[in-house]
Amino acid sequence: MSLEEKVAQVKANIAAAAREVGRDPSEITLVAATKVQTSDTIRQAIAAGVTICGENRVQEMTAHLADDAYAGAALHFIGHLQTNKVKQVVGRVDLIESVGSEHLLDAIQAQAAKLDLVQDILLEINIGGEESKSGISPDELPALAQKAAACPNVRLRGLMAIPPVAEGPDGNRPFFQKMRQLYVDIRDKMSDNGTTIDCLSMGMSGDYEDAVREGATLVRVGTALFGPRPPMHQV
Numbered sequence: 001m002s003l004e005e006k007v008a009q010v011k012a013n014i015a016a017a018a019r020e021v022g023r024d025p026s027e028i029t030l031v032a033a034t035k036v037q038t039s040d041t042i043r044q045a046i047a048a049g050v051t052i053c054g055e056n057r058v059q060e061m062t063a064h065l066a067d068d069a070y071a072g073a074a075l076h077f078i079g080h081l082q083t084n085k086v087k088q089v090v091g092r093v094d095l096i097e098s099v100g101s102e103h104l105l106d107a108i109q110a111q112a113a114k115l116d117l118v119q120d121i122l123l124e125i126n127i128g129g130e131e132s133k134s135g136i137s138p139d140e141l142p143a144l145a146q147k148a149a150a151c152p153n154v155r156l157r158g159l160m161a162i163p164p165v166a167e168g169p170d171g172n173r174p175f176f177q178k179m180r181q182l183y184v185d186i187r188d189k190m191s192d193n194g195t196t197i198d199c200l201s202m203g204m205s206g207d208y209e210d211a212v213r214e215g216a217t218l219v220r221v222g223t224a225l226f227g228p229r230p231p232m233h234q235v
């Protein structure tokens with residue numbers, strides 16, 4: 001299958017999963033996870049109908065930006081972000097999906113204030129409670145969400161998660177259901193102070209259809225579009 005056919009296929013699968021559960025397919029947007037791809041491949045993906053690119057690595061992203069590779073699409077940062085690299089990301093991406101600590105939130109607020117802009121963010125939840133993963137625990141969410149909502153140069157848009165590697169079909173549905181519940185709770189809580197929470201980012205190549213069935217509004221798909229990556233670049 002060509003890249004164009006794969007983009008069409010993944011979008012069709014998203015739409016079918018949405019309809020299965022009575023959702024409007026237009027509520028869900030495909031984020032192409034473009035790590036290790038070349039600028040040319042990224043351009044091809046955008047020409048094939050990708051409207052959001054998701055980048056993991058600051059260095060690769062900076063190189064692609066210099067190439068103007070993302071022209072015509074929105075750009076999300078989806079990888080682990082070190083505070084010393086915040087300067088290279090704030091104001092250059094439409095959404096930072098992976099804000100998984102108070103420390104990082106502070107650094108983003110400070111840089112966005114310096115640039116006099118408002119940076120959209122998602123809070124990353126370590127929904128599987130895994131040692132190896134970044135993100136806050138569900139218990140920490142209410143306080144950090146309040147803090148984010150009070151940051152003048154940050155706009156909290158929702159939540160993101162990378163669940164554990166799934167075991168068997170339907171393996172991640174319980175995690176997706178928990179995320180959906182956290183999302184609904186925080187959305188209701190935040191609506192009181194005028195914050196619009198409208199993004200729930202979850203689901204990757206192996207499980208994006210289940211994520212859509214459980215309420216995702218953004219799915220981050222790499223392998224199903226671009227084929228397998230070298231082993232060192234799994235996530």
Ligand SMILES: *Cc1c(COP(=O)(O)O)cnc(C)c1O
Nearest residue numbers: 033078204205220221222223235
């Ligand atoms: C690489 C990556 C993805 C996509 O993973 P695939 O399994 O290749 O679809 C999604 N989210 C994040 C944060 C990633 O790093």
